[in-house]
Amino acid sequence: MPDHSAKPPKLLKHILPWKAGVLTGLTSGLVLGFFLKAIQTYSGLKVYTLLLNIDFVPWLPPTLPEYIEFVLHLIVSIILGILYIWWIQRSGYPISKGVLIGALSSLLYIPLSQLSTRVPDLFDVKAILYWLAGHLLFGVAVGVCGLVWRHNQKGDPPFRHE
Template sequence: MHDAAQHPSRSLKSSLPWLSGIITGLISGVFLGFFLKAVQALTGEKVYTLLLNIDFVPGLPAHLPEWFEFSLHLGVSVVIGIFYIWWINRSGHPLSRGICLGAVSSLLYIPLAPLSTRVPDLNDVGAVLYWSAGHIVFGVVLGLCGKYVHAKKRPLVQ
């Protein structure tokens, strides 16, 4: 009999990567947030402000508490983490897939930067480089978490 039929809970667990994705997204999002906060503190480039910026969302107050904006950032990271774990469960290659997602998510600078006067301009090369580096760090952390999750799923050789 097929393993999924014998062990439906295992099948459900592998098809819905919720917990692994949530944890992966939280860890990666925290690394990205702390990295960009440190860069902003050290250089003055407002890349952390850009990460948390939601000025463009209609109906929200102009300024929200940092913890609330950071929570929204982590929510996006969790969605990415769930998608990422689902993706590597089907295709493997956790590190390269993580870096790919980090690189692709760095492209959000292009539509987000013009939406607020509080963040660096698209022409600010330093900010673009810091933002990109932070998102590559995000991708590497995704990849490392994914390698760990992937290694835990491999059957033990006896």
């Protein structure tokens, strides 16, 4: 009978950060996308359109179906998730680094708002605040995923109920 409590092979340890990075990026990208979609639906501010906007990419058609644009957004989120897991694997502090990634990625509002006429203006304060809130939520989601991953690596439960 195989011993299921045995440690995973060394090769598996190198694969798990990739898997954790993909799951982190996918989860946080979905959180951000659904949040901004809800904001745009209820407020009319085109922050979700801004998130998915690809007007400026020369080798892509000017408009694509929403689901393809959303998949492109998730690919970017997954890349960030993989880089993030690699980063915290080496230096810790998952929550603060996740929030930092969210805050820094919110700065994309500045160039993205200038690249299309279909998105909010550079000085639309409400849109900026929703965009910032969404990206901070993204950062918290990234951080929580990283926290769970770190605790799983140690064999601890990530949240203790005492």
